[in-house]
Amino acid sequence: MIIKPEPSPKDLSYIIENSGLKQSDLLNMYKKMVTIRYFEESIRKVYHDGKNPFNMASGIIRGEMHLSIGQEATAVGTLYDIKDEDVVVSTHRPHNHAIAKGVDINRLAAEIFGKATGLCEGKGGHMHLFDKSKNFSCSGIVGASFPQALGAAFSFKYQGKDNVAVAFGGEGAANHGTFTETLNIASAWELPLIIVIEDNKYADSTPKSLVMSTTFHYQRGLAYNVPSYLVDGMDVIDVYSTAKKAIERARKGYGPTLIEALTYRYIGHFEGDSEEYRTKEEVEFWSSVDPIRRLENRLLRLNFADADVLAKLREEARKEVGNAIEFALKSPYPDPSEALRGVFA
Numbered sequence: 158m159i160i161k162p163e164p165s166p167k168d169l170s171y172i173i174e175n176s177g178l179k180q181s182d183l184l185n186m187y188k189k190m191v192t193i194r195y196f197e198e199s200i201r202k203v204y205h206d207g208k209n210p211f212n213m214a215s216g217i218i219r220g221e222m223h224l225s226i227g228q229e230a231t232a233v234g235t236l237y238d239i240k241d242e243d244v245v246v247s248t249h250r251p252h253n254h255a256i257a258k259g260v261d262i263n264r265l266a267a268e269i270f271g272k273a274t275g276l277c278e279g280k281g282g283h284m285h286l287f288d289k290s291k292n293f294s295c296s297g298i299v300g301a302s303f304p305q306a307l308g309a310a311f312s313f314k315y316q317g318k319d320n321v322a323v324a325f326g327g328e329g330a331a332n333h334g335t336f337t338e339t340l341n342i343a344s345a346w347e348l349p350l351i352i353v354i355e356d357n358k359y360a361d362s363t364p365k366s367l368v369m370s371t372t373f374h375y376q377r378g379l380a381y382n383v384p385s386y387l388v389d390g391m392d393v394i395d396v397y398s399t400a401k402k403a404i405e406r407a408r409k410g411y412g413p414t415l416i417e418a419l420t421y422r423y424i425g426h427f428e429g430d431s432e433e434y435r436t437k438e439e440v441e442f443w444s445s446v447d448p449i450r451r452l453e454n455r456l457l458r459l460n461f462a463d464a465d466v467l468a469k470l471r472e473e474a475r476k477e478v479g480n481a482i483e484f485a486l487k488s489p490y491p492d493p494s495e496a497l498r499g500v501f502a
């Protein structure tokens with residue numbers, strides 16, 4: 158199926174050489190993935206503070222919370238060669254993509270906390286992040302990311318720029334009409350769009366096998382003449398190698414690419430999910446291919462890092478995340494008189 162076996166030492170060296178990634182890139186990717194993991198683990202902890210018994214409307218962070226723990230490699234691998242001027246449109250599960258795009262984690266945390274120092278001055282919350290300086294946005298409307306990124310791709314082509322737009326979507330979102338409508342126009346107009354489907358097996362509690370006429374979404378991309386690839390989403394190098402080709406192709410004006418990444422979220426669809434739709438064994442299997450641990454093992458096998466170097470990177474990430482959480486906690490809430498400014502009312 159899906160998760161490729163760990164390569165032999167010779168194969169591993171070949172894969173790295175072929176990817177064009179240097180030692181410093183792989184260490185950088187490791188740090189980014191660890192930062193995403195710590196960030197979300199920290200958010201999760203604060204989210205549950207003051208919610209006992211569980212009540213979404215109480216506590217420091219209010220409302221729904223969708224975390225991407227387990228899906229770090231899809232974000233970091235896809236976005237490693239993406240520039241600030243390129244556009245990324247994400248979903249209701251956006252923190253991994255935001256951090257991989259370079260969004261400031263202090264302002265990201267503050268937005269999630271609903272604080273005035275947040276990316277949207279606390280009015281967007283965790284599902285509606287917007288960062289103009291990084292050209293990053295997301296939406297709680299499932300399936301909305303595809304046409305939004307398509308619009309950005311159209312504008313890049315229209316203006317003769319070599320930038321690209323990336324749309325992330327879940328395997329559930331890809332059953333929306335917006336997915337195939339977007340594939341059609343992106344292909345017909347050769348737009349610089351990359352669609353990344355993060356197949357984490359479930360849309361909320363619905364397994365994909367119950368609601369899909371094909372086994373994979375990449376099959377649908379092929380029907381629209383879009384080069385479409387299936388990648389191991391728990392392997393950052395595999396994701397990167399395909400994304401790199403897609404980005405180069407889009408920048409040179411050859412049009413869109415679809416990447417379907419097989420991945421998994423280790424925790425519930427949302428915080429508070431009873432997770433009755435999946436087994437402990439299934440979660441254990443996917444935990445055995447944790448993308449962070451896999452990269453860590455490869456770095457050690459390649460002699461690109463020893464345990465101390467990795468521990469230092471983890472420590473740095475922990476500190477940065479700790480500072481972001483503290484920044485968010487200490488920041489003020491927006492003044493009530495600001496409630497109607499900057500929003501459609």
Ligand SMILES: Cc1ncc(C[n+]2csc(CCOP(=O)(O)OP(=O)(O)O)c2C)c(N)n1
Binds near residue numbers: 297328329357359361
């Ligand atoms: C248009 C729309 N329909 C329904 C929902 C409710 N909803 C939120 S997340 C979700 C499931 C999305 O599944 P998938 O696209 O696979 O992403 P994942 O949650 O697995 O990351 C649904 C149905 C919504 N937010 N928007």
Ligand SMILES: [Mg+2]
Binds near residue numbers: 328357
């Ligand atoms: Mg899903």
